[in-house]
Amino acid sequence: MARLVPQPETPARAEPWARVVIGKPGPAIEPAPPKGYGPGLAWCPDTECDGWSTAQLTLRSASVRGDGHRYYRQPRQDATVAVVHDATGAVLFAVADGVSAATHGQTGASVACQAAVHSMSAMLDSGLPLDVGAVARRAARDLRHHAASLLGVPAVEPAQAERLLATTLVAGAARPDPDGIAVSLFRIGDSGAWLLDVPRGRYYPLFGSKADASAVIVSGEVSPLPRVPDPIEQASGQLTDGLVLLVATDGFGDPLGAGTGEVGQLFARALSAAPPPLRLAQLLDFSRETFDDDRTLLGLWPRGGGMR
Amino acid sequence: MNDPRGLLLPAYVAVDESGSMEPHFQELTSGLSSLCGTLRAEPMIAAKLRLAVLGFSGDVQLRQPLSDMRTVEEV
Numbered sequence: 001m002a003r004l005v006p007q008p009e010t011p012a013r014a015e016p017w018a019r020v021v022i023g024k025p026g027p028a029i030e031p032a033p034p035k036g037y038g039p040g041l042a043w044c045p046d047t048e049c050d051g052w053s054t055a056q057l058t059l060r061s062a063s064v065r066g067d068g069h070r071y072y073r074q075p076r077q078d079a080t081v082a083v084v085h086d087a088t089g090a091v092l093f094a095v096a097d098g099v100s101a102a103t104h105g106q107t108g109a110s111v112a113c114q115a116a117v118h119s120m121s122a123m124l125d126s127g128l129p130l131d132v133g134a135v136a137r138r139a140a141r142d143l144r145h146h147a148a149s150l151l152g153v154p155a156v157e158p159a160q161a162e163r164l165l166a167t168t169l170v171a172g173a174a175r176p177d178p179d180g181i182a183v184s185l186f187r188i189g190d191s192g193a194w195l196l197d198v199p200r201g202r203y204y205p206l207f208g209s210k211a212d213a214s215a216v217i218v219s220g221e222v223s224p225l226p227r228v229p230d231p232i233e234q235a236s237g238q239l240t241d242g243l244v245l246l247v248a249t250d251g252f253g254d255p256l257g258a259g260t261g262e263v264g265q266l267f268a269r270a271l272s273a274a275p276p277p278l279r280l281a282q283l284l285d286f287s288r289e290t291f292d293d294d295r296t297l298l299g300l301w302p303r304g305g306g307m308r
Numbered sequence: 309m310n311d312p313r314g315l316l317l318p319a320y321v322a323v324d325e326s327g328s329m330e331p332h333f334q335e336l337t338s339g340l341s342s343l344c345g346t347l348r349a350e351p352m353i354a355a356k357l358r359l360a361v362l363g364f365s366g367d368v369q370l371r372q373p374l375s376d377m378r379t380v381e382e383v
Contacts (some may be wrong), residue, residue, distance in 0.1 A: 023313065027351035071352045254312060261311030290314035290356045 008117075017282065022255075022262050026286040028040055031070035032102045040150045043109035044075040047285065051277035053303065054084055056176045057091050058274040061298040062281035066251055068292035078249050078296040079109035081117045083210050092120045095173035097191050097249040097295050100222050101166070104150070108143055108165030112225055115142035116171035126273040130173055132186040132232055139169060140226035158226050166224040170247050174239060174300050181239035182300050185247070186232050189222045191234065194242040196299075201268040203246075203259030206235035244271055251295035263288070274301045317356050320373055325363040340383045347377045352357050 017026075031046055049062040065076035077098035094113035098105020111141055119138040122129055140158075147161035148154060156164075170193055172185025185193055185206070193206040223229060238244055248256075255263045263286075270283055284295050322341075323336060340361065347354045354377060361372035361383055372383050 027355060029351070068352050254315060257312040261313075264311075290316060292355075293351055 011042075019281055020286040022266060022286050022288045024289040026067050026289045029067060029073075031065065031072050032073045034069070034075035035073045036075070040107070040146070041104055042075075042079070042107040044077075044079070044106045044110075046070070046076065047281050049281040050080075050082065051274070051280075053069040053274075054089060054091065055121065055141070056089060056303055057174055058183060058286055058301040058303055059091060059298070060274050060280050060301075061093075061296070062277065062284045063296040064281060064285040064294065066292045066294040067287070069294060071292075072143045076293040076294045077105040077109060078149055078251065078307070079106070079113045080296050081113040081297050082298060083117055083121065086120055088124050088175060090124060090173045090175040091300060092117045092124075092171075092173050092262070093185075093247060093298055093300070094169060095191055095247045095298055097189065097247060097251070097294070097296070098171075099166035099168070099189075099222065102162065102224075105165070105167060107146065107150075108167035108225070111142050111146045112167045112169045113138045113171070113249045115139040116169060120171065120173055125172075130184060132184075132234055133228070133230075135171060136169070136188060136225070136232055138185065139171075140228050143167070143226040158259050161226045162224070166206075166226070168222060168224050172247075174245065181300075182236070183245055183300075184234070184236040184238050186234045187234065188227070188229065189224045190253075191247075193248070194246045194256075194259070195237070195239075196201075196246055196259075196268060196271055198242050198244060198268070198272045201265065203256065203264060203268075205232050208304075209253075209258075227299045239300065241302060241304070243302070245300040246297060247299075248297045249295060251291070251293035252297050254283065255291040260296040271299060274299065297308055315356060316358050318358050320361070321359065321361045323361060323363045323371070324365070325369075326365040337383075343381055344377050344380065 033054025046065045051060045061080050063078050080095045082093040094116040096109035096112045098109035098242045114136050116139050119135045143165045146162045147156045147164045168191040170187040170191045172181045174181050284297050346365045358374040359377050360374045363369045
């Protein structure tokens with residue numbers, strides 16, 4: 001006669017893919033599918049991530065749809081592109097945040113990232129130094145051309161392109177040189193970039209912030225592409241051991257603030273070494289009440305091997 | 309923003325409480341109540357919005373301080 005053998009109790013396990021909560025969570029929602037996909041428009045999955053290494057650099061990136069867009073059936077309006085320029089070993093990167101007021105901001109972000117990376121790659125192919133003004137103008141031109149294509153007309157006024165495809169852009173290159181990794185980047189709009197000092201757990205912004213520490217009212221107004229400001233905000237420096245270059249949209253930059261709070265501490269620990277891409281995406285999708293914008297974060301970690 | 313804990317949208321409703329509006333007070337109350345109900349049904353907006361109600365006539369009275377409408381039973 002068979003006997004029932006008591007099974008040992010399964011130890012309770014934490015759900016490994018549970019959403020990370022920082023402070024008070026936002027409303028729990030089930031994401032709704034985006035509306036409005038059509039010809040000429042960028043297809044934007046809810047979440048994407050990427051990760052790879054060259055001999056000198058490790059890249060991780062993730063982009064997640066904000067809860068506001070998930071709830072109201074809007075697509076993720078952030079985009080990111082990163083490629084290697086094989087001849088120089090440079091990593092070329094771009095991060096963009098389509099402006100909510102634009103009809104197809106998600107497509108604008110995608111077009112701007114691709115245009116910027118293509119333009120930088122062509123400059124390196126020609127042995128030319130990066131000309132950020134030319135990169136920005138190429139992105140603006142491609143946005144105008146894409147807007148004309150969407151409208152089925154030969155050309156559009158800049159204001160028409162802005163109403164359809166306005167977007168922020170941060171783009172640049174990280175190039176191996178005898179002193180380490182030379183980083184140069186520029187931005188248009190309010191997306192940002194930081195150097196994370198891993199041993200100190202501190203963030204050093206490479207561009208000005210939206211507001212000073214004492215600001216009570218913070219403006220969300222941006223001056224986006226296809227407008228090209230003169231001068232363009234630029235930053236450059238050396239990426240050395242113990243530093244991580246972070247490039248992100250304001251969906252990450254706003255909750256990060258100066259990096260001294262819970263969000264900053266969590267990411268300083270998590271990014272002390274390059275995390276698996278899926279883990280980065282999970283972390284970036286943290287829930288924190290009122291922070292419901294799309295978030296995109298791209299990180300570059302210098303690798304060892306005599307590159308210092 | 310050293311350690312931002314939230315991104316809030318303050319909104320102020322200014323209500324004309326002068327005598328000429330008295331015939332409309334019921335509609336006004338009903339409208340405010342409807343506004344609050346609509347906000348509660350929109351969780352993403354309700355989490356961010358802080359609503360205040362000011363009544364003005366000879367002077368200004370604060371009828372409802374800036375409040376999270378998810379926690380306010382009645383305006």
